[in-house]
Amino acid sequence: MTARAAYAECDALQHWKRAMLRKSQGTKEFATGDLCYRWRQEKTKGPQLAHWHGPATIVHREHDKYIIVHNDFVLRCSRSHLRRITSEEVIAMEVIFPEAQVTGEGKLPVQQNH
Numbered sequence: 001m002t003a004r005a006a007y008a009e010c011d012a013l014q015h016w017k018r019a020m021l022r023k024s025q026g027t028k029e030f031a032t033g034d035l036c037y038r039w040r041q042e043k044t045k046g047p048q049l050a051h052w053h054g055p056a057t058i059v060h061r062e063h064d065k066y067i068i069v070h071n072d073f074v075l076r077c078s079r080s081h082l083r084r085i086t087s088e089e090v091i092a093m094e095v096i097f098p099e100a101q102v103t104g105e106g107k108l109p110v111q112q113n114h
Contacts, residue, residue, distance in 0.1 A: 033058065038068065039081040040081075056070035
């Protein structure tokens, strides 16, 4: 086997392993106020780092893109790069930030201006 063929086989195997480990998100719709996490792949010269960042809040929807707020930054994300906050993450937020008052559905309560 040549080096080129061995590299191609190894590369294909890595792609297959990543695809098998990825869970299908299905079709997901978010409403304004929903809490979510966004997937981000860091741009580095070394090994590629990718992980979920959040929680963020859905602010607006434009076709299949969502406007979110994360750490006071307004970002535009594709639906495929977002996931809902899990119940475990809601519990963790309630313990760490009791003033946040996260609802069981993964939403922050709407604040009314008086």
